[in-house]
Amino acid sequence: MNLLEVKNLHTHFHTDRGLVPALNGVSFSIKKGEVLGIVGESGCGKSVTSLSILQLLGNKGKIEKGSIQFKGQELTTFTKKQMRKVRGDEISMIFQEPLTSLNPLIRVGKQIAETILLHRENYSKNQAKEHAIKMMKMVGIPQAEEKYSQYPHQLSGGMRQRIMIAIALACNPDLLIADEPTTALDVTIQEQILGLMKKIAHETGTSIIFITHDLGVVAEMVDRVIVMYSGQVVEENDVVSFFEAPKHPYSQGLINSTPAIDQGQKLEAIRGNVPAPANKPNGCPFHPRCPMASDICKTTVPKNTYFGKQEMVNCWLYDKEAKTS
Amino acid sequence: MSKIVEETAKEAFGKVTDEPILEVKNLKTYFPISSGKWFNKETKYLKAVDEVSFYVNQGETLGIVGESGCGKSTTGNSIIRLVEPTAGEVWFKGENIATMKSREFKPFKKNIQMIFQDPFSSLNPRMHVFDIIAEPLRTNKMYQGKDLEQRVYELMDTVGLDPDLANRFPHQFSGGQRQRIGIARAIAVKPELIICDEPVSALDVSIQAQILNLLNRLQRDLGLTYIFIAHGIPAVKYVSDRIAVMYMGEIVEMADKDALFKATLHPYTRKLISAVPSTDPKKRTIGEEQAIADELNQGESDVVGCKFADRCPLARAHCREVRPDLRQLRSGHFVKCHYPLEQEALEENV
Numbered sequence: 268m269n270l271l272e273v274k275n276l277h278t279h280f281h282t283d284r285g286l287v288p289a290l291n292g293v294s295f296s297i298k299k300g301e302v303l304g305i306v307g308e309s310g311c312g313k314s315v316t317s318l319s320i321l322q323l324l325g326n327k328g329k330i331e332k333g334s335i336q337f338k339g340q341e342l343t344t345f346t347k348k349q350m351r352k353v354r355g356d357e358i359s360m361i362f363q364e365p366l367t368s369l370n371p372l373i374r375v376g377k378q379i380a381e382t383i384l385l386h387r388e389n390y391s392k393n394q395a396k397e398h399a400i401k402m403m404k405m406v407g408i409p410q411a412e413e414k415y416s417q418y419p420h421q422l423s424g425g426m427r428q429r430i431m432i433a434i435a436l437a438c439n440p441d442l443l444i445a446d447e448p449t450t451a452l453d454v455t456i457q458e459q460i461l462g463l464m465k466k467i468a469h470e471t472g473t474s475i476i477f478i479t480h481d482l483g484v485v486a487e488m489v490d491r492v493i494v495m496y497s498g499q500v501v502e503e504n505d506v507v508s509f510f511e512a513p514k515h516p517y518s519q520g521l522i523n524s525t526p527a528i529d530q531g532q533k534l535e536a537i538r539g540n541v542p543a544p545a546n547k548p549n550g551c552p553f554h555p556r557c558p559m560a561s562d563i564c565k566t567t568v569p570k571n572t573y574f575g576k577q578e579m580v581n582c583w584l585y586d587k588e589a590k591t592s
Numbered sequence: 593m594s595k596i597v598e599e600t601a602k603e604a605f606g607k608v609t610d611e612p613i614l615e616v617k618n619l620k621t622y623f624p625i626s627s628g629k630w631f632n633k634e635t636k637y638l639k640a641v642d643e644v645s646f647y648v649n650q651g652e653t654l655g656i657v658g659e660s661g662c663g664k665s666t667t668g669n670s671i672i673r674l675v676e677p678t679a680g681e682v683w684f685k686g687e688n689i690a691t692m693k694s695r696e697f698k699p700f701k702k703n704i705q706m707i708f709q710d711p712f713s714s715l716n717p718r719m720h721v722f723d724i725i726a727e728p729l730r731t732n733k734m735y736q737g738k739d740l741e742q743r744v745y746e747l748m749d750t751v752g753l754d755p756d757l758a759n760r761f762p763h764q765f766s767g768g769q770r771q772r773i774g775i776a777r778a779i780a781v782k783p784e785l786i787i788c789d790e791p792v793s794a795l796d797v798s799i800q801a802q803i804l805n806l807l808n809r810l811q812r813d814l815g816l817t818y819i820f821i822a823h824g825i826p827a828v829k830y831v832s833d834r835i836a837v838m839y840m841g842e843i844v845e846m847a848d849k850d851a852l853f854k855a856t857l858h859p860y861t862r863k864l865i866s867a868v869p870s871t872d873p874k875k876r877t878i879g880e881e882q883a884i885a886d887e888l889n890q891g892e893s894d895v896v897g898c899k900f901a902d903r904c905p906l907a908r909a910h911c912r913e914v915r916p917d918l919r920q921l922r923s924g925h926f927v928k929c930h931y932p933l934e935q936e937a938l939e940e941n942v
Contacts, residue, residue: 455659455864457869463880486869486876487878507874521797525826528868528871540766
């Protein structure tokens with residue numbers, strides 16, 4: 268059984284300037300112990316997807332349609348109180364910028380202990396502190412006892428991200444959502460954090476959703492990739508096939524425009540920009556930037572084409588080649 | 593330099609000449625930091641740039657890479673004196689611009705332009721794009737009236753912006769387009785050297801490629817020389833002819849691009865390169881053993897020996913006692929290390 272199954276998710280934001288359809292029918296699933304990568308450029312809906320799962324959309328965002336099944340439960344029907352129990356306990360999240368996600372006035376160790384006390388009622392304060400120090404050691408923080416009583420500003424970016432990971436893992440969640448966890452870090456520190464996350468996935472069997480725009484991180488970390496564009500999933504594949512033979516022209520564009528450390532090829536840029544969610548083009552949202560676009564792409568939204576169980580592409584180019592769903 | 597090396601170098605660089613357009617010698621930029629005590633007379637310094645020397649040849653791109661806080665941006669800012677250097681020389685076209693009076697420096701300033709990282713904060717939000725691009729032309733009294741208009745439209749066209757958009761404000765453009773505005777402003781006064789400080793770090797990958805390709809095209813068409821400062825190693829590798837690696841205010845290795853990646857001499861450079869994730873999922877390099885914390889010690893260091901010794905897997909006692917000098921091990925390949933990775937290279941040149 269899948270740990271998480273998202274089906275036909277539509278999330279809209281009701282802003283002062285009108286309706287912004289951020290997600291338009293996103294479907295994917297993740298198995299126990301799997302690492303799933305969500306890639307795409309800014310404005311593609313990657314982060315909104317994760318915020319929808321956790322229902323952290325604020326008062327302007329709303330899930331309009333679709334279902335989110337987590338361990339067989341329908342999360343979209345959960346009340347705020349029920350969701351609060353899920354967050355941080357069964358599903359937790361690591362954000363991009365650890366300095367803004369940590370409370371600057373509370374000692375970092377206490378922030379870890381707080382999460383434990385909130386979700387584990389049978390823990391005493393001392394037990395929670397002990398557990399927090401154990402977590403800090405697990406994420407590789409040297410002199411954990413000493414660091415326990417330091418404030419976030421006293422720690423470096425890499426250390427802060429380790430604290431975030433310790434908070435996220437404190438209650439041993441089934442699913443960890445990591446939203447650009449290493450984007451703000453230097454490459455040598457990124458290497459350490461990625462190594463740490465590999466270790467965690469290996470030791471605890473936690474499923475991870477890895478949201479990133481860095482294809483190097485994707486190649487390094489994930490088992491399966493979904494590519495998002497303009498609030499939709501345009502391709503889904505296992506990581507090796509994805510890099511060897513990307514199907515969607517957008518995936519191909521992303522790979523060709525990423526400078527690689529071990530190749531010296533000329534970069535092929537994707538022309539144009541990601542459309543704003545409020546004014547999407549008709550037909551396939553990628554067609555104005557697509558080098559292969561034909562007339563049908565301009566008028567009609569393509570259907571998903573499946574190749575086996577794992578592989579999916581949302582593009583007219585593949586429509587005749589396989590059975591449409 | 594051996595003849596063969598010289599010839600291949602010329603072939604590789606095309607129009608690049610051996611004439612350095614810019615030569616930086618022992619550049620130091622120190623920032624005073626308060627010591628925390630009130631009447632403490634002794635001021636401590638943060639050595640942001642500490643005895644940095646390098647040269648840039650006409651028409652080439654010198655990449656400067658390093659992690660945040662290594663002093664790469666301060667180096668760029670010191671060259672055009674956005675930050676006043678503490679000591680050292682900056683020779684640009686035969687003049688030492690580091691010690692000039694600001695009035696004397698002005699004509700040189702026009703020849704060195706800058707492109708900044710954040711296209712959101714480096715453009716005046718209250719100015720039309722036209723005025724943003726026209727401003728350096730007006731300040732330097734290069735064009736007036738119809739000619740000015742003509743020149744601005746021409747520049748917009750050159751960087752791939754629709755001249756019809758000249759009357760819009762920066763917020764009406766996307767990040768990539770804003771970076772194009774910044775580039776148009778930089779090339780407006782026909783500079784010879786452009787310092788690009790993290791020009792693509794804030795952009796999405798597909799847009800990054802557009803901007804990198806634009807910079808390459810402009811270099812070819814206008815004969816520009818670039819100093820390309822960035823922390824993204826693949827991007828630096830893509831645009832640069834030669835690369836300098838900085839660590840804690842010092843250049844630790846500098847070489848032709850290929851030599852730097854294929855015959856790496858400094859342990860820090862190797863660490864930096866190996867930390868970059870490969871885009872091939874079958875070549876995963878990051879292991880679980882890398883999870884151990886190992887942090888850059890920031891700030892004022894009174895390290896006597898090599899500044900990298902504490903993190904260096906190959907450090908010996910000697911490294912902690914004596915600071916190594918930047919020396920040339922092969923033609924054009926400089927390294928600041930007592931025990932460089934390729935020992936045979938050392939023996940060859942002793």
